[in-house]
Amino acid sequence: MNLHRMLRAREAAGKPIRVGVIGAGKFGSMFLAASQRTPGMHIMGIADLALPRARAALARVGWPEASYAAPSLDAAHRGRATALTEDAMALIADPRIEVIVECTGHPAAGIAHAQAAIAHGKHVVMVNVEADVLAGPLLAEQARVAGVVYSMAYGDQPALVCEIVDTLRAEGFTVVAAGKGTKYLPAYHASTPATVWGHYGLTEEQARLGGMNPQMFNSFLDGTKSGIEMAAIANATGLQPPEDGLAFPPCGTQDLPRVFAGSTGRVEVISSLERDGRQVVNDLRWGVYAVFEGETDYIRRCFSEYGVATDPSGRYAALWRPYHFIGLELGLSVASAALRQEPTGCSEAWRGDVAATAKRDLRPGEVLDGEGGGMVWGKCIPAERSMALGALPIGLAHGVTLTRAVPAGSIVGYADVVLDEASPAVRARRAMEAAARPAKAAE
Template identity: 40%
Template sequence: MHQLIRQALEQRAAANNPVRIALVGCGRFGTSVAAQISQIPGMLLVAAVDPKIANGQSALEAAGWTRTQWQQVESAKSAAVAADTGHAVLGPDEEILDLLNIDVVVEATGHPEVGAASALRAIRLGRHVIMVTVEADVTCGWALANEARSQGVIYSLTAGDQPGTIMELLDWAQTCGLKVVAAGRGTKFYPSDADGNPSEAFGRYGYNAELVERRRLNPNMYNSFRDGTKAQIEMCAVSNMTGLPPDVRGMHQPSASLHDIPMLFTSKAKGGLLENEGVVDLANAVSLDGQTLVPNHIEIGVWVVVTSEQGLIREDLSFYGLPTDPSGERALLYRPFHLCGVETPVTIAQAALLKTPTGTPQNQPTSEVVAVAKRSLSPGDVLDGSGGKNVGGIIERRSIVARDKLLPLGFAYGAAVNQQVRSGEVIPSAAVPRQTGTLVKLREAANPARDSSK
């Protein structure tokens, strides 16, 4: 596939007909995407959207545009005029993109409602969408994917972020004829971080003010990395792309080295943790003491535990050095890294040139991420979304979320609760007012009978 992509991009570059890309959301991830696009002949970033104009300017500069080569605009019409004179454009919202010649939109705002609306607008304009905002994907990604199919365009999560990287590894395994027992990613989850506050996030990482400012870091996003919510969101995205559910609410997330993973993520009958095989989960790099790290961990990597019904193949998996369980029946495939932003151009090219996604949700979701109170909440307290001080998220099967009318995390952004919720409780949908934005409309249009976000 990569050879096909390179050849197709070389042809586009030779014909002076690059894949034309718009970036919506220019924080750290988005700016890294812009920088990497600048290194690939046959691709061109033509527009950047961010309410913080300085962020968009940084993205355009990273993509190689000098100050005289781009224009700040306020409307679709002025953007079209600027583009006609060969300028890149920068503006505060995605409406400026409406009249432009764009092949692919990269959605990287990090906000579920904004991300869903931006993606839907792009799809209905006939543009492929690369969804970096996983928070939106787990709330309505299946509906966006179905809309994209109806419009004849691609909706995809991105290579380089863990969900896309897991999908690449899992797709390879299944193409080889291997059976997937479990799929997941590494984490570095300290129990003391579970109720973390975004105001403390950068300090817990040891980041200084210069780095935070230069790389446009978002405190809520980095808090979601530390309090565990982001890993739950990302594995929900994998669940909905693959149909693999969590084994239990929130997953097991045991402390595990690389060599522990194939032993832990197998059925209880075979000495593992799982009630059922064929699931998503997490391998924690933090030891049981909650302070030190496990040797030979996979904190920023991804993994898939596989097996085969063919005995010779099981023997070969062990023979060629893969970590296995004691029986040799379960083997570990893994990639020890992921490169956010750096690998997104691969997904852009797949969508634009091969008309295939890195990974896309199935027609209906397998799982949701539900909102959990990080502290006791009283009527009037405002939920502040993923990485906030009041709320976090954990994965649960969609059927249980619908049955028990639990609040998806995507609806916990700015809503005030109307009842007491104890710390650690999953928040019911009835605890917040009914919402009416793009997320709700997409979900209800896709499956009104099962939607629990009332």
């Protein structure tokens, strides 16, 4: 509860946290909008492969043009301004930058940037949940050895769930389930970028005018993004993914304790739609939750006395947050990493994975189009099951060629595709899998 005080102290001392941001998309733009108003924080550089897009984003969020016109990082440092660059590795290498915020959303790029930042002694705030789920436990261990922080992004739902879970556990409660809400129907698993806007009630023209990326929005709809986020929470908290994927039960906030009564520690996403398409009463579409247990008569009596939402038995209670502010809240992760040397959520072990699952019958010779595409969606399953199946992670399911047919609904395996084993992302993933095998064998 002291981050603002600590930030003001850094400001007063003339030593703001110097930050490098990689990727000026939606999440990055929201952070940039908020950071302009945060004392003790200096966005020294922004790396993006499309500088006109980055300039347009900064103008859109209200940055004065002069503030991001520094011709170099040296000039940005001297003038408390911001330099734009296409060279993310140069930004990472600058010794004056303390924290790297990775916002690309590209798994391979995220892993490469995180490993480079860790090697240069930088703290890493990993907005890129795709990269975190593909190799987060490996990156977290590399950061620990290097003495830097590797952190989830506060404002994104996984970090907020981790906060609620940690708070409840620190208070002595047993958490039986945690997760988030979303809009879900079973048919959405087959959604493609060509069909996605109908599910959102938009026309293609409306989506185009809004600058909406159909593949990204389809990832949220088809269950992939939910699977990625739940796997990240599992890896950070020890809560377990369901054996055969998320169930997405329809559930309002008033029913959380009843729906999850008797659970023994799982991640789950609740749907804001009934299976017939009706809106759930008191839905949690934009929010996060945790269900916990009152393990004594006295605690359950306290629940009753203070109006805590419980199941009919009074034993299980729920805590939730109705919405999240996305990148507008990211500064808490930056401040926590730099000032407290503490992450706002971090993978501690590999427990959850997201397996590429066929949306339709797939044929040999086809090239997978990855997360949010028309061919596969990501199913959240236990890491142990993923290893046993040899499942292809969704983070590696882009641009790879199928060598044999995969029926609709089946998990795609490593054996079904041709992978570039020399690529950094594949090498990182293989290293994480190799490290997990002795641990599983020891259990």
